[in-house]
Amino acid sequence: MDLYTIIFYIFAVITLGAACVVVFSRNIVRAAFALLFAFFGVAGIYVFLLADFIAITQLLIYVGGILVLILFGVMLTSHQIHVDTKTGTVQTLPAVMIVSALAGTIIGIFWSTDWNVSSQLKIMDKTAPQIGELLLTKYLLPFEIASVVLLVALIGAAMIARREKKPKD
Amino acid sequence: MQEFIIWLQHPGLTHFLILSGLLFSLGLFAILTRRNAIMVLMGIELVLNAANINFVAFSRYVTTTLDGHVVAVFVIILAAAEAAILLAIVLNIYQNFNTVNVDEINQLKD
Numbered sequence: 001m002d003l004y005t006i007i008f009y010i011f012a013v014i015t016l017g018a019a020c021v022v023v024f025s026r027n028i029v030r031a032a033f034a035l036l037f038a039f040f041g042v043a044g045i046y047v048f049l050l051a052d053f054i055a056i057t058q059l060l061i062y063v064g065g066i067l068v069l070i071l072f073g074v075m076l077t078s079h080q081i082h083v084d085t086k087t088g089t090v091q092t093l094p095a096v097m098i099v100s101a102l103a104g105t106i107i108g109i110f111w112s113t114d115w116n117v118s119s120q121l122k123i124m125d126k127t128a129p130q131i132g133e134l135l136l137t138k139y140l141l142p143f144e145i146a147s148v149v150l151l152v153a154l155i156g157a158a159m160i161a162r163r164e165k166k167p168k169d
Numbered sequence: 170m171q172e173f174i175i176w177l178q179h180p181g182l183t184h185f186l187i188l189s190g191l192l193f194s195l196g197l198f199a200i201l202t203r204r205n206a207i208m209v210l211m212g213i214e215l216v217l218n219a220a221n222i223n224f225v226a227f228s229r230y231v232t233t234t235l236d237g238h239v240v241a242v243f244v245i246i247l248a249a250a251e252a253a254i255l256l257a258i259v260l261n262i263y264q265n266f267n268t269v270n271v272d273e274i275n276q277l278k279d
Binding site: 001004012019020023031038039042048050051054057058061065069072077090095098102103106110116118120121127131134138142146149154159160161 | 179184188190193197201202204229231235241248251253263
């Protein structure tokens with residue numbers, strides 16, 4: 001059991017444990033903060049997969065951006081928390097059955113398939129320049145579309161969230 | 170049993186895939202059972218993260234190119250846009266209905 005294995009399992013346990021808190025916690029603020037640790041754990045998993053750029057992006061966008069947005073949402077709609085603590089979940093039994101069947105199927109497929117793992121695993125260092133090159137050559141059209149999507153989302157979110165003025169009579 | 174312990178001691182592609190499968194299942198469970206719309210959003214984020222782990226893991230172990238990383242970047246971009254739009258919609262719903270429980274919001278117009 002070398003250090004690599006031990007650290008991998010530590011990150012896996014952090015991710016799955018925090019995700020369990022997110023899913024099963026009754027308190028929505030606690031769930032939001034557990035989501036922080038889940039994102040951190042996933043960033044660690046990316047580092048294990050030699051994806052340094054994706055790991056940093058994960059930290060910047062998920063932990064720095066999306067989590068703050070979610071906390072804003074929680075705080076701005078917060079007086080419902082006390083109602084929610086009584087009836088936090090619905091349809092638990094069918095959901096447990098569906099999700100466990102699906103998880104068993106997925107993990108069985110992952111376990112039994114021969115994944116054709118490449119025999120010569122390259123050491124991928126400095127992924128950021130190569131990702132940038134791919135974005136501006138092979139994936140140029142999706143890149144431009146993504147920029148338009150972000151602009152539309154920005155304007156649309158501001159438009160939708162705007163408080164509507166009451167008409168004067 | 171001996172084989173299983175040896176398998177556990179050498180993290181490879183299957184370990185990452187099973188981790189992402191478990192994360193996907195937890196996220197799906199949150200989407201299916203939670204009443205609060207923001208909790209549903211958190212479930213969606215978990216599912217997207219699970220998909221991203223899969224992309225990066227296949228990129229590392231099977232194709233050994235960086236195409237999976239680029240797709241992961243696009244997934245993160247779309248997740249950010251989706252979170253912003255969904256929270257704007259949730260705030261608007263909260264102003265109109267005074268609740269964010271998805272099973273109580275059953276009218277298009279009040």
